[in-house]
Amino acid sequence: MPRVAVDVMLKREILDPQGQAVERALPxxxxxxxxxxxxxxxxxLxxxxxxxxxxxxQVAEALLANPVIEEFSVRLLPD
Amino acid sequence: MPRVAVDVMLKREILDPQGQAVERALPxxxxxxxxxxxxxxxxxLxxxxxxxxxxxxQVAEALLANPVIEEFSVRLLPD
Structure with missing residues (x-):
């Protein structure tokens, strides 16, 4: 049965404080x-x-992503 | 400059309540x-x-994943 990955990210123009925190900790x-x-x-899933x-x-649109601030991509995972 | 994706997941044997909540909401x-x-x-990144x-x-090992309960995979994103 196919296993599918959905990656949900904040849209480019939306501030990502979690990412910023990681970025500042790296140096x-x-x-x-x-x-x-x-x-x-x-x-x-x-x-x-x-x-x-x-x-x-369809699952991502209905439940996983908030289309106002997020975008998502879907890809089939290798078996 | 290469853009890289890191996917961090709970290990198979660790309970994932967030995933269970989504799964139960779907029907x-x-x-x-x-x-x-x-x-x-x-x-x-x-x-x-x-x-x-x-x-x-190396970033994932140092900062993004907790090796006790999580595993991660790394892949280059297409330009």
């Missing part, structure tokens, strides 16, 4: 040169029949 | 046949030089 941990950190949700990507897209 | 929203929902973090995947893996 003191010895990581230079890492920038533009954005943090979102990663959802994996199994679809029992039909078009897994299509079903996952 | 009443008209989605049958979706199971085994797991929810984690999706982090995207830009690495200015060197091996982007390697740098992202």
């Amino acid at each position: 003191s941990l010895g990581f230079a040169g890492v920038s533009d950190v954005r943090i979102g949700k990663h959802v994996e 199994t679809v029992s029949d039909g078009d897994g990507e299509q079903a996952a897209r | 009443s929203l008209g989605f049958a046949g979706v199971s085994d929902v797991r929810i984690g973090k999706h982090v995207e 830009t690495v200015s030089d060197g091996d982007g995947e390697q740098a992202a893996r």
Whole structure:
């Protein structure tokens, strides 16, 4: 049965304080040169029949993503 | 500059109440046949030089994932 991943991210123009917090912590941990950190949700689900990507897209629209501030992408995971 | 995604998930054997909540809400929203929902973090970051995947893996180990209960995967995003 297909396993599908949905990545939900804040839209580009929306401030991401969680990402900023990680980005600011990195230099003191010895990581230079890492920038533009954005943090979102990663959802994996199994679809029992039909078009897994299509079903996952509908689930994301209905439940996982807030279309006002978030966007999402869907991809099939390898078996 | 390479943009890298890090997906951080709870380990298989760790209970995922957030995923369970989504899974239980789906039938009443008209989605049958979706199971085994797991929810984690999706982090995207830009690495200015060197091996982007390697740098992202080190960032994940140091800051993004708790190795006791979480596992992570790293992949290069298409330009």
